[in-house]
Amino acid sequence: MRGRRAAPARGPARGRQGDHRRRLSQRKARPGVVVTTQAGVAVRVMAARVVDAVMYRGRSLKAELAANLPRIEDPRDRALLEAICFAVLxxxxxxxxxxxxxxxRPLGRADNELRALLHVGFAQLVVMELPAHAALSATVEAVRALGRPHQDKLVNALLRRAQREGLPSAPADALWPAWLRxxxxxxxxxxxxxxxxxxxxEAPLWLRVNRRHGNRDDYGQRLLDAGIEAEVPDGVPDALLLRAPVAATGLPGFAQGDVSVQDGAAQRVADLLDGLPAGARVLDMCAAPGGKSAHLLERDPMRRLLAIDVDARRxxxxxxxxxxxxxxxxxxxADAADPSAWWDGEPFDAVLLDAPCSAMGIVRRQPDVLMHRRADDLVALTRLQAxxxxAAWQVLRPGGRxxxxxxxxxxxxNALQLEAFRARHAAALVESLDETWGHxxxxxxxxxxxxxxMDGFFYAVLRKA
Structure with missing residues (x-):
């Protein structure tokens, strides 16, 4: 699995090289799909609009990408758009x-779209190190596509300066709001x-092999046969690790459920619920999008699991x-915090509370969270977690986990939340975890x-005496 390294796994940041000589104008596009006679320009235009929405209008990167990616026909261009936006942030x-x-002179608010396009150009040249000719020409052409032909020379000059000099350095904590720092x-x-x-x-790509469909070694060989190199990480029994990004839909057997994308830190949660009795009744209190519940059932489909989420769409x-x-x-x-609205009175053998939180451990996967998080968010989140x-303690049986x-x-x-909970509930006994779980x-x-x-993650296990 560590043998040959294949070009297809190089991903969006470096895979779309050259001058992108597709001729999309020769094919008929679906309604709403971006098509351009100069391949790559449409991607830069859309990237600038996504960045504008996220950086200057407070939108979610995940939501903006979900709305825009389907409008691009070529999957390689979809991957390129996503990579550019992450590199910018x-x-x-x-x-x-x-x-x-x-x-x-400083750009005004009316120029936010142009400012966003400059971020897009800088990221391509300095962070992603795309071929300069393609990145420069497509980004300058995007200025005209955005209806700003009078500013193309300015953009060209700034991008060429970035190409020559690189970008100024910045402290590693510069992106973090002062209160979070x-x-x-x-x-x-x-x-x-x-x-x-x-x-x-950039975070590596972690895969979770569905042990009901096969074992990890066999799936690793399938990846290798597809030209994708994987590593076998220690201490995460269902995981494979990819250093180069690959679209989930490009993974062998993804549509058939043979494999899922899930960070190693999240995969380890299932280990904390091993050893339950046969047919154990398990509650996942905040289940969406379902990765942890699915992992629990892949390991033991006989578990009687109830998945709750406050949002029916999620x-x-x-x-x-x-x-x-x-x-x-x-x-x-249902609102898991209000058991009277959903609980049937039968206690659970185990409860998983993967609580709503500030997401400060996954900034590398959600870089826009630093732009949107406020100090009063933390106050509201800690109250909800409590x-x-x-509620979890109320529905857990004596002796339950x-x-x-x-x-x-x-x-x-995390730690302070746990300490406050133990002060409220004298029967809560902490199970010790070894150093492989972190600090x-x-x-x-x-x-x-x-x-x-792995991502930043907190783990605690409590027994109800």
Whole structure:
């Protein structure tokens, strides 16, 4: 599995090289699909509009990509659009420094779309290192496609300067709001710089092999036969690790449920629920999008699992995930924090609470979260987490197991939340976890971003005495 390295796995950042000589004008496009006679220009136009929406209008990157990717016909161009947008958000501090230093006068709010396109151009040349000729020509042409032909010379000059000089440096924590910088340094004074640096990096692609459909070694050989090199990580029994990005739909057997995309830190949650009695009744309190529940059922389809989510539309995604991987469970749209509205009175043997959180452990996968998170969000989230923990304790049988996890690195959501819960519930006994789960903190364990190539994640296991 470590043998040959294949070009198809190189992914969007470096795979669309050359001058993209497709002739999309020769084919008939579906309604709403972007088509251009100069291949690549439409991708840059759309990237600028996505970046404008996220950086200057407060939109979600995930939502903007979901709305725009289907409009692009070629899957390679869809991958390129996604890669550009992520590269822009990870490097925006350096791009802003370049614009501040190089522009003869600052751009106004009416020029946000142009500013976004400059970010797109800088990211291609400096971060992604795409061939300069293709990146320059397509981005300058995109200025005209955006209806700004009078500014094409300005864009060309700025991009060529970036090509010659690179972008100014910026501190690793420059993208983090001041209140979050202070909080991370207070919570993790020795690790803060490493956290900031890791959060700027592109995350590897983790796969979860469905053990009901085959074993990991056999699936690794299928990847190799498809020209995709994978690594076998230690301590994550169903996982394979890809250093180069690959679209999920391009993975062998993805549509048939043979494999799923899930970070190694999230995959380890299933280990905390191993060893339950046959036919155990399990509750997943905040189930969407369904990856952790699906993993539990792939390991033991005899579990009686109830998946709850407050959003019925998100619960539909859970159903689609279950259908794809071939598992079944009961599902219920409900507010998990209010058991009186959904609980039938039969206690659960185990409860998984993967709680809503600030997502500060997955910044490298959701870089826009740093632009949208506010300090009062943390107050509301910690209150919700406390309510969910109390509800989980109410429906758990004596002797049962409560697994509390978040994809945050903030102690207010993790160690301090756990300590406050134990103060409210004297019968809560903490099960110890070893150092393979991360740093000991408040009775749980904290994985920090990038450690063992994983996302930031908090784990705690409580027994009801």
């Amino acid at each position: 990870r490097s925006r501090a350096r791009s802003e420094a370049a614009l501040a230093a190089w522009m003869p 202070r909080q991370v340094r207070e919570d993790w004074p020795l690790q803060a710089d490493a956290i900031f640096a890791a959060s700027q990096q 619960l539909q995604r859970v159903r689609e995930t279950f259908d794809r991987v071939g598992v079944q469970a009961d599902m219920k749209p 309510r969910l923990l109390d 409560l697994v509390y996890t978040t994809c945050s690195i903030l102690r207010a959501e 000991a903190d408040g009775g749980g364990r904290q994985r920090l971003p990038g450690e063992c190539d």
